[in-house]
Structures are given as C-alpha cells and as structure tokens.
Amino acid sequence: MKGRVLVVDDDSALAEMLGIVLRGEGFEPYFVGNGDHALAAFRDARPDLVLLDLMLPGRDGIEVCRQIRGESGVPIVMLTAKTDTIDVVVGLESGADDYIVKPFKPKELVARVRARLRRTEDPAPEQLTIGDLDIDVAGHAVHRGDEAINLTPLEFDLLAALARKPWQVFSREVLLEQVWGYRHAADTRLVNVHVQRLRSKIEKDAEHPDIVVTIRGVGYKAGPA
Amino acid sequence: MTGRRLGRPLGRPLGRRLGARWRRSLQLRVVATTVLLSGVVVLLIGAVLIQQLVAGLLGAKEDAARSEVQAGLGTAQLQVDSFDRGDPGSARELLGGVISTLGNRAGAGGRYDVVLLSSSGRQAAGTSGFVSNEIAVSSIPRDLRDVIAVRRVPAYRYVDIRYVDGRPSAPGLAYGGPLDVPGGGAYELYYLYPLTQEQETLDLVQRTLAFAGLGLLLLIGLIGLLVARQVVAPVRMAARTAERLSAGRLHERMQVRGEDDLARLAMSFNTMAASLQAQIRQLEELSRLQRRFVADVSHELRTPLTTVRMAADVLHEERQTFHPAVRRSAELLQHELDRFEALLAELLEISRFDAGAAALDAEPVDLRDVARRVVEAAQPLADRFGVERSGRLRLQVPATPCVADMDRRRIERVLRNLVVNAIEHGGGHDVVVRVAAGIDAVAASVRDHGVGLNPGEEQRVFDRFWRADPARARGIGGTGLGLSIAVEDTRLHGGRLEAWGQPGGGAHFRLTLPHRVGEPVTASPIPLVPDDALALPAGVPVVVSEPPVPVTAGRRHG
Numbered sequence: 001m002k003g004r005v006l007v008v009d010d011d012s013a014l015a016e017m018l019g020i021v022l023r024g025e026g027f028e029p030y031f032v033g034n035g036d037h038a039l040a041a042f043r044d045a046r047p048d049l050v051l052l053d054l055m056l057p058g059r060d061g062i063e064v065c066r067q068i069r070g071e072s073g074v075p076i077v078m079l080t081a082k083t084d085t086i087d088v089v090v091g092l093e094s095g096a097d098d099y100i101v102k103p104f105k106p107k108e109l110v111a112r113v114r115a116r117l118r119r120t121e122d123p124a125p126e127q128l129t130i131g132d133l134d135i136d137v138a139g140h141a142v143h144r145g146d147e148a149i150n151l152t153p154l155e156f157d158l159l160a161a162l163a164r165k166p167w168q169v170f171s172r173e174v175l176l177e178q179v180w181g182y183r184h185a186a187d188t189r190l191v192n193v194h195v196q197r198l199r200s201k202i203e204k205d206a207e208h209p210d211i212v213v214t215i216r217g218v219g220y221k222a223g224p225a
Numbered sequence: 226m227t228g229r230r231l232g233r234p235l236g237r238p239l240g241r242r243l244g245a246r247w248r249r250s251l252q253l254r255v256v257a258t259t260v261l262l263s264g265v266v267v268l269l270i271g272a273v274l275i276q277q278l279v280a281g282l283l284g285a286k287e288d289a290a291r292s293e294v295q296a297g298l299g300t301a302q303l304q305v306d307s308f309d310r311g312d313p314g315s316a317r318e319l320l321g322g323v324i325s326t327l328g329n330r331a332g333a334g335g336r337y338d339v340v341l342l343s344s345s346g347r348q349a350a351g352t353s354g355f356v357s358n359e360i361a362v363s364s365i366p367r368d369l370r371d372v373i374a375v376r377r378v379p380a381y382r383y384v385d386i387r388y389v390d391g392r393p394s395a396p397g398l399a400y401g402g403p404l405d406v407p408g409g410g411a412y413e414l415y416y417l418y419p420l421t422q423e424q425e426t427l428d429l430v431q432r433t434l435a436f437a438g439l440g441l442l443l444l445i446g447l448i449g450l451l452v453a454r455q456v457v458a459p460v461r462m463a464a465r466t467a468e469r470l471s472a473g474r475l476h477e478r479m480q481v482r483g484e485d486d487l488a489r490l491a492m493s494f495n496t497m498a499a500s501l502q503a504q505i506r507q508l509e510e511l512s513r514l515q516r517r518f519v520a521d522v523s524h525e526l527r528t529p530l531t532t533v534r535m536a537a538d539v540l541h542e543e544r545q546t547f548h549p550a551v552r553r554s555a556e557l558l559q560h561e562l563d564r565f566e567a568l569l570a571e572l573l574e575i576s577r578f579d580a581g582a583a584a585l586d587a588e589p590v591d592l593r594d595v596a597r598r599v600v601e602a603a604q605p606l607a608d609r610f611g612v613e614r615s616g617r618l619r620l621q622v623p624a625t626p627c628v629a630d631m632d633r634r635r636i637e638r639v640l641r642n643l644v645v646n647a648i649e650h651g652g653g654h655d656v657v658v659r660v661a662a663g664i665d666a667v668a669a670s671v672r673d674h675g676v677g678l679n680p681g682e683e684q685r686v687f688d689r690f691w692r693a694d695p696a697r698a699r700g701i702g703g704t705g706l707g708l709s710i711a712v713e714d715t716r717l718h719g720g721r722l723e724a725w726g727q728p729g730g731g732a733h734f735r736l737t738l739p740h741r742v743g744e745p746v747t748a749s750p751i752p753l754v755p756d757d758a759l760a761l762p763a764g765v766p767v768v769v770s771e772p773p774v775p776v777t778a779g780r781r782h783g
Contacts, residue, residue: 011528011529011532013529013532014528014529014531014532017531017532017535017536018535020535020539021535021539024539079531081524081527081528102527102528102530102531103527103530103531103533103534103566103569104531104534105534105535105538106535106538106539107538109535
C-alpha cells in the first residue's frame with residue numbers, strides 16, 4: 001500500500017505524535033506547519049493523503065483545502081476541534097473528504113486514513129452507466145458523451161456505488177459504510193455535502209437533479225437512465 | 226385606540242363591553258365625568274334663568290293688570306252708580322255699555338277681554354253675564370269667583386282662556402274685582418289677559434337655552450376629550466413602549482415633545498430604559514465572555530489532549546514490555562485520559578447549551594427503541610454492579626408504540642445518564658426502566674433501590690458537579706455534569722425531568738416529553754412516586770423535585 005501522508009499542522013507536538021503513529025503503521029509522513037507553505041509542500045511531497053488541521057497560522061485550513069482541491073483529487077481528512085455544524089460543513093464544502101474530531105485515538109485516525117487510501121488499490125475493470133454518464137471504474141473516468149468529467153476519488157466512489165445498483169435506494173448510513181468505510185453510524189452530513197458537491201459537477205441543473213435523486217426520508221438513488 | 230379591539234366577538238353583552246371600556250379607558254372616564262358634571266351645572270343655570278324670566282315677565286303683566294283693573298272698576302262703578310234704579314231693562318243695557326266701554330279701552334289689538342258676571346247666580350249652571358268677544362265664561366275658575374264674590378276684594382289667577390267659537394284655548398291671566406250695581410246686586414268684573422306672547426317668548430328662550438346648553442355640553446365634551454387625549458396619549462405611548470421593552474426590544478424609546486410634565490415623564494422613562502438596556506447589555510456581555518472563555522478553554526485543551534491521548538495509546542499498546550509499575554502507570558494514564566476526555570466533551574456540551582447554540586434535530590421516534598438500546602448498552606455495567614446482590618437491570622415497555630418528536634441522540638444520552646446513574650448509585654439492587662405513553666406526552670423513568678436522596682439534595686441533584694457523597698462517588702465514573710446536560714437536553718424538547726427520592730428508599734427519575742416539541746406537558750403517564758415506595762413513618766420527608774425551569778424552557782435554541 002502506498003502511504004505518503006502530508007500532515008498540515010502548526011502544533012509541533014501533535015505533528016510529531018501523528019508522525020510517530022503513522023510511521024508505526026507503515027506510512028511515510030511529511031510535515032508542514034504553516035498554511036502559506038502548505039501548497040508548496042503538497043507539490044513537493046505528492047502525498048497520497050493529506051491530514052489537515054483546520055486551525056492554522058497563515059492561510060487557514062479551509063483555504064488550504066480549496067487550494068489543494070484546486071489541483072488534485074487527493075483524499076483530504078480534516079482534523080478539527082470543533083464539532084459545531086457550521087465548521088464541519090464549511091470544511092466539507094471546501095473539498096475535504098472526511099473529518100476527525102480532536103481528541104481522537106490513534107486507531108481511529110489510522111482507520112480513517114486506511115479507509116481513504118483503500119480505494120487506490122487496483123480495482124477490477126468495470127463499465128457502468130448512470131443517467132447519460134459512462135463510468136470506467138478501472139480507468140477512473142466519467143464521460144458524458146465525449147466530454148470528460150473530473151471527479152475526486154471519493155466523489156467517484158459515491159457515484160459508482162449508486163450506479164452499481166440503480167434499483168436500490170441507499171440510505172445515508174449505508175453510503176457512509178460503503179463509501180467512507182464507517183462501521184458505526186457517523187455524521188450523515190458527510191453524505192449530504194458530498195452529494196451536493198457531486199451534483200454540482202455531474203448534473204445539468206443541480207437544483208433539479210436527475211442523476212442522483214433524493215428520496216425524501218430515505219436517502220439517494222440513481223436516476224432513471 | 227379602538228382599532229385594536231375591533232376583532233372582538235360581538236356577542237358579548239353590551240353592558241359588559243361598556244363596563245370593560247369604562248374600566249380600561251381613562252379618556253372615556255374623564256370625558257364622561259366632565260360632561261355629566263357640566264350637564265348638571267347647565268341644567269341648574271337654565272332652571273334659575275327661566276324662573277327669573279318668568280317672574281319678570283309675569284310680574285310686569287300683573288302690575289299692569291292691577292292698575293288697569295282698578296281703573297276699570299272705578300269707571301264701571303261710576304257708571305253704575307249714576308244708574309237710574311227703577312228700570313231693570315235699562316240695567317242690562319247699562320251693564321252691556323260698561324263692558325263695551327271697558328272692552329274698547331283694550332284697543333284694536335285685543336290686549337284683554339272683559340267679563341262681567343253676577344255674583345248671585347254664580348252657583349247656577351247657565352250663569353248669565355256680559356262678555357266682550359267670544360270668551361267662554363268657564364274660563365274663570367270657580368275658586369277665583371268665590372274669593373271675589375265672598376271677600377269682595379280684587380284677586381287674580383292664571384287660567385286657561387277658552388273661547389266659545391272653537392278657537393284653541395290659550396294661557397292667560399284672569400284679574401277680577403267686585404262691582405256693586407245699586408239695585409242690581411253684586412257683580413264681578415274680570416279682565417282676561419291672554420299670555421300667548423309671553424308664552425311664545427318663554428318657549429323661545431327655553432329652546433334657545435336648551436340648544437345653547439346642549440352645544441355647551443358638546444363643546445365641554447370635546448374639550449375634555451382633547452385635554453384627556455393630551456394627557457392620555459403620552460401615558461398610552463409609555464405603556465406601549467414599556468410593553469415593547471419588556472418584549473425584548475431594548476431600543477424602544479418614547480418621543481419627547483416640549484418641556485412639560487409629560488415630556489419629563491417621557492424623558493425619565495427613556496433614561497430608565499437606557500440604563501436598563503446598558504445593564505442588560507453589560508450582563509449579556511459578561512455572560513457571553515464567560516461562556517466564550519469556557520468554550521475557548523475546552524477548545525484549546527483539545528489539541529494537547531490529542532497529543533497526550535495518542536502518546537498514552539502508544540505507551541498502552543506497549544505496556545506488556547514494561548516494568549510492572551510503569552505498566553500500571555500506563556494503564557492509569559489511559560483510564561484517566563478517558564475520564565478527562567469525557568469531562569471535556571461534557572464541558573463543551575454544557576458551554577454550547579449556555580451559549581444557546583444547541584440545536585434540536587427532532588423527528589418522530591419510538592421511545593421504547595431508545596430505551597431498549599440504552600438498556601442493552603448498559604447491561605454489562607449493570608452485571609458488574611449487580612454481582613453482589615444479584616440485582617438486575619430490567620426494562621418494562623408497553624406493547625403499543627410510544628412515539629414523540631425527539632432528538633434521538635439527545636434523548637438517548639439523557640436515558641443513558643439516568644440508567645448509568647441508577648446502576649452506580651443503586652447499591653447492586655434491581656434497576657427498572659419504564660416507558661409509557663399518555664395523551665399528550667410520553668415518559669421514561671428509571672427506578673433504583675439505592676440509598677436514595679436526602680432532604681435538601683433534591684434541589685441539587687441536577688446541579689453541575691454535584692455529588693451525593695463525594696468520597697463514594699469519586700470512585701465511580703461520571704463527570705458530575707451528566708444530569709445537568711440531561712436537564713438541558715430535556716428543556717430543549719420542552720419536556721420535564723423530575724426526581725423523587727427517599728432516604729433508604731431509592732430514587733426515581735422521570736423524563737416526560739411532549740408529543741410535539743414545544744407543546745405543553747400537562748400530565749406524565751408515569752407517576753413520579755413509585756408504587757413500591759416505602760410506607761413512610763411520620764416525619765420522614767419525601768423528596769420530589771423538578772429542576773427550576775428558566776424562561777427559555779421549551780424554546781428552540783440556535
């Protein structure tokens with residue numbers, strides 16, 4: 001398993017501790033302590049995953065998240081001390097795939113990191129269609145006709161999960177388990193925010209989606225082809 | 226001022242509506258009182274005026290009549306005295322002459338009429354007499370005739386003058402005197418003055434006075450209204466402003482106009498409002514700073530805590546390779562960190578409640594499911610505590626659903642808290658969780674048979690960091706914030722969390738939730754005092770309490 005992890009955190013003690021834990025699990029950590037240098041460090045390290053503290057000197061975590069997302073679909077996991085709805089939602093909307101609330105246990109962290117890196121293992125060749133989109137699972141590509149649509153790995157997984165079983169309505173909890181790899185019920189806001197983000201990329205009209213359809217009170221399903 | 230009340234049902238009795246108006250409207254009372262009192266005064270003045278006028282008018286008439294009658298009597302006496310006594314036929318002629326002479330004196334206008342009647346025949350029906358014009362003899366009242374005929378002195382009466390030719394009768398003055406006709410007997414001579422003109426004058430004056438009085442009253446009423454308005458309007462404005470202030474609109478102020486007493490009222494009112502606003506602001510600011518501090522501290526503690534947590538975990542994983550003392554230290558570190566973390570999490574939760582930032586995520590949930598999950602999760606803890614006395618954790622639920630709007634996460638936390646508390650303080654005896662549904666509420670209760678609550682403790686059981694017995698409770702988990710958070714969670718739902726306790730008889734905590742968030746809870750489907758409460762010897766107090774409900778109870782936060 002590839003394991004280059006960029007830790008963006010200004011707290012040197014926490015960063016060092018994260019390094020110890022990550023190394024112990026076989027990952028290769030890189031560190032940057034300032035939001036302004038985060039993007040440069042990201043380009044140098046070319047990590048497979050970014051651990052990003054939301055509270056940073058210089059550019060804050062949200063801004064860094066947007067920058068990285070601007071040039072890469074690499075998984076981003078936020079570290080946050082806040083559990084208030086607005087912070088988490090803003091972080092997710094700025095492009096993060098998942099978040100962990102401080103204080104967390106090493107096992108929890110490692111599980112999240114693994115879950116995000118899991119999908120980068122080589123998938124079997126598979127061709128799916130959803131709505132008017134063609135999905136090449138092995139090639140990690142989505143096309144509408146000849147037009148390629150750029151999705152992050154997580155968004156891709158979400159779309160693929162829905163497309164594999166177009167007859168099934170997925171509850172948010174089921175999606176959390178299948179796409180994010182959560183065992184227990186977690187924050188369903190993750191799903192809401194990512195569905196919104198996915199829709200903004202693939203729907204012709206994100207206000208009236210017809211590829212990822214909301215089933216009120218149940219969850220989401222693939223729209224009719 | 227009336228516009229607000231237009232929406233009232235019209236079916237209410239008028240009397241009660243008026244009564245209510247009377248009690249409520251100062252303006253109405255002022256105007257009504259003014260008009261009423263002025264009315265009495267106007268009436269009095271009018272009555273006196275009319276009386277004076279009548280006296281003046283009639284007095285003049287009477288004076289004129291007296292002199293005319295005396296003059297007439299003198300003339301008539303002279304004429305009859307010179308009368309030749311032997312000829313009765315000419316007597317009639319003579320008397321007729323006298324009458325016409327006297328009648329002619331009245332002039333063409335007919336200022337008065339003259340009547341000459343024989344006193345001797347006055348008892349007879351068809352009294353004969355001499356009448357100028359068409360006067361009916363019955364115009365002269367009998368009592369007047371009696372006075373003149375018997376006492377032989379002039380006298381007068383106000384009479385109704387009747388006419389024989391069918392004209393309507395008119396008010397008048399009858400002035401009469403005795404006339405002795407030598408050889409012809411006693412006669413009475415009457416002058417009849419019609420008072421039509423005087424009556425008209427009087428009527429006119431009366432009408433004028435009435436109109437003037439009414440006009441005056443109207444004017445006074447208007448003036449009263451105006452004056453009352455000037456006073457009442459600012460008072461009403463003050464009342465409205467005060468209402469808005471108390472509704473929380475602290476920026477409301479009264480308009481200050483002029484420099485009079487009312488302006489002073491407005492100014493003092495505004496000063497009061499401003500100082501109140503400043504004080505409230507200050508308190509709010511202080512409380513905000515304090516809450517902010519708690520939130521910041523909790524927040525800032527999290528980053529170092531994360532590092533410590535991870536370090537402890539790494540040590541804990543490797544503890545088998547350590548020296549026994551170091552190993553135990555690593556275990557203690559790990560264990561206490563769990564407590565520390567729980568405490569921090571609850572502190573943060575409390576600070577969120579204090580900041581009013583707690584949001585309710587309510588949906589219909591069956592309380593039985595929540596209770597089942599909680600009991601299931603607490604079973605291992607119950608087994609551990611119940612070992613000595615073989616106490617068990619039991620759940621009693623009805624067969625029918627107990628659905629209410631609730632935030633599942635919060636209610637689960639409340640129940641978990643109550644159950645864990647009961648187990649830890651239950652002394653190893655049975656702990657029973659009950660769920661029930663009522664008309665407008667659902668309830669869950671947790672009964673333990675531990676040491677119970679002592680008098681005085683019921684007030685403090687929901688307090689932050691309060692422990693029944695510090696020495697004993699420390700050994701058990703718990704942060705001391707559990708019940709405080711439970712109270713806040715319940716409050717967020719508009720529900721009630723109550724405690725019952727008996728020294729030695731155990732405790733009973735009851736959670737009641739309305740079917741819909743914010744609806745009032747009238748009764749709980751579970752009685753707070755349990756059936757198996759000890760029969761109380763006299764003098765042992767039962768502790769029943771409910772945490773104080775603040776003004777924000779039932780309101781949605783955030």
